[in-house]
Amino acid sequence: MNVLGIETSCDETGVALYSTERGLLAHTLYSQIEVHREYGGVVPELASRDHVRKTLPLVQEVLNQASFRSSDVDAVAYTAGPGLVGALMVGATMARSLALGWGVPALGVHHMEGHLLAPMLEEERPEFPFVALLVSGGHTQLVRVDGIGEYRLLGESLDDAAGEAFDKAAKMLGLPYPGGPQIARIAEDGSTDRFTFPRPMIKHPGLDFSFSGLKTHTLTTVRELEEQGPLSDQDKADIARAFEEAVVSTLVIKCRRALEQEGLSRLVMAGGVSANRNLRQQLASILAKRGAEVFYPAPQFCTDNGAMIAYAGAQRLAAGQVDGAEVQVRPRWPMTELPPIASLSVS
Ligand code: ATP
Ligand code: MG
Ligand code: FE
Numbered sequence: 201m202n203v204l205g206i207e208t209s210c211d212e213t214g215v216a217l218y219s220t221e222r223g224l225l226a227h228t229l230y231s232q233i234e235v236h237r238e239y240g241g242v243v244p245e246l247a248s249r250d251h252v253r254k255t256l257p258l259v260q261e262v263l264n265q266a267s268f269r270s271s272d273v274d275a276v277a278y279t280a281g282p283g284l285v286g287a288l289m290v291g292a293t294m295a296r297s298l299a300l301g302w303g304v305p306a307l308g309v310h311h312m313e314g315h316l317l318a319p320m321l322e323e324e325r326p327e328f329p330f331v332a333l334l335v336s337g338g339h340t341q342l343v344r345v346d347g348i349g350e351y352r353l354l355g356e357s358l359d360d361a362a363g364e365a366f367d368k369a370a371k372m373l374g375l376p377y378p379g380g381p382q383i384a385r386i387a388e389d390g391s392t393d394r395f396t397f398p399r400p401m402i403k404h405p406g407l408d409f410s411f412s413g414l415k416t417h418t419l420t421t422v423r424e425l426e427e428q429g430p431l432s433d434q435d436k437a438d439i440a441r442a443f444e445e446a447v448v449s450t451l452v453i454k455c456r457r458a459l460e461q462e463g464l465s466r467l468v469m470a471g472g473v474s475a476n477r478n479l480r481q482q483l484a485s486i487l488a489k490r491g492a493e494v495f496y497p498a499p500q501f502c503t504d505n506g507a508m509i510a511y512a513g514a515q516r517l518a519a520g521q522v523d524g525a526e527v528q529v530r531p532r533w534p535m536t537e538l539p540p541i542a543s544l545s546v547s
Contacts, residue, residue: 201274201518204259204298205510208251208291209283209311210337211235211242214506215258217266217273218514224321226265227507229500230254233378240377241367248286255294262506270302275522277513280308281530282338288529296527305522307513312339312535314508315470317348318497321511326468326495331458333451335479336471336503337363337378341535342407342458345468348515349540354458355407362447362473365411369418369443373436383440384476386433390441395421397446402453407461409454411447418443448479452486465492475502519544 202225207214216227232250236242263270278295281288292308299306316332319325329346331354340357360368363380370379375386397417400410418439425435455467467487473479474496487494501507519541 201514202268202272203510203514203517204262204273204276205309205506205508205513206255206259206276206278206291206295207311207314207504207506207509208255208287209279209281210287210504211247212504213251213254213258214504214509215255215262216506216510217262217268218507218510220514220518224507224511225268226262227505227510228258228261228265229505230258237377240371242284244284244286247284248290251287251290255291259294259298273302273304275299275304275513275517276302276306277309277509277517278306279311279314279509280528281311281533283311283531285529285531288531289527292527292529296525300525305517307517307521307523308528309509309513309516310533310535310538311509312341313348313538314512316343316345316468316535317512317515318470318501318505318508319468319495321497321501321507322495324495326466326493329464330466330468330495331455331462331464332468332470333455333474334471335362335451335469335473337361337367339471340409340411342454343535344462344464347540347542349538350542351536351538353536354461355409355454357409357411359410359412360415362409362411362451363471365415365447366473368415369440372419372422373431373439380473380476383444384478386437387440387444387478389434390437390439392441392445394438395442397442399446399450399453402450407454407458409450414443414446444476444478448476448482451479452482455483456486456490459487459490459492465490467492467494469494469496470502472503475499516541516544
């Protein structure tokens with residue numbers, strides 16, 4: 201089965217073709233970063249407009265890349281939520297129209313299930329069950345995964361998501377949007393000795409997170425230094441390093457705790473923040489000591505992309521799931537409401 205995947209939940213237009221027999225056949229991505237940069241964050245109305253301009257040309261591009269005609273596409277999967285309502289509506293409408301025109305089924309996919317399954321696009325795939333750490337711009341969650349659609353939420357952020365915290369800390373340091381990769385870049389020149397930032401919630405039992413205190417601590421540190429004059433590049437690098445270390449060690453501690461609690465030895469990490477090299481290294485080394493394994497997507501499939509939507513859609517479509525003809529999106533949509541694949545009747 202050849203599935204076209206369309207992702208438009210936020211500020212990336214991603215389109216891909218996934219074959220259940222041959223794997224990922226083509227993918228392309230357009231990022232709106234430049235559109236939103238001067239505003240320091242995503243402007244929903246501009247995002248929707250840009251998706252309108254980009255989606256169909258990108259669909260044409262992946263069909264060309266794969267030397268496909270539209271008649272070779274067996275189904276269309278699109279992100280139905282969670283995300284920005286206008287942006288989601290654009291992708292959903294385009295996907296449904298294409299499917300109607302081509303006479304094939306369409307399916308709305310959960311964006312976070314897309315992220316969660318992105319490591320399955322790699323050669324070494326994790327087997328179920330595992331613990332997933334979803335760390336993105338809007339989510340920080342630990343989930344027990346027993347199969348596709350078999351999700352139990354173990355813990356989540358009570359306030360900011362990890363990626364959001366990276367973005368806000370970057371803004372405080374005068375770095376451009378999106379801030380995660382910028383913080384990671386300058387942190388490489390930062391010292392670990394100068395500042396130690398608090399590791400939020402690690403003394404708390406349980407698996408929830410909180411990043412707003414760390415954000416405040418970062419702001420206070422910036423303000424105190426600014427009283428003595430503008431921040432030097434070294435000041436910024438040292439703050440970025442201390443911030444990154446605090447986020448990374450909090451995430452690592454909670455991941456270890458989640459594996460222990462569930463008696464599991466496989467961890468899957470996905471979402472934009474899982475591209476962070478420091479996080480990957482520290483998780484790999486701590487988990488290796490415990491005989492546990494960690495899996496993550498290729499860096500290009502950590503942040504939003506069409507491949508993960510094509511993949512997740514393909515798994516569900518192949519199991520017989522399809523939606524009705526109405527265009528429906530869900531800006532808020534708990535992942536635990538998804539049906540397990542095992543319960544779907546294969547037609
Ligand atoms: P969600 O998936 O929760 O709806 P989103 O789609 O906006 O949110 P993603 O595209 O998965 O999120 O990830 C974007 C986030 O990842 C941003 O907050 C960005 O700063 C962060 N990010 C990307 N690369 C890195 C990195 N190397 N280190 C830290 N954070 C990063
Ligand atoms: Mg994005
Ligand atoms: Fe995302």
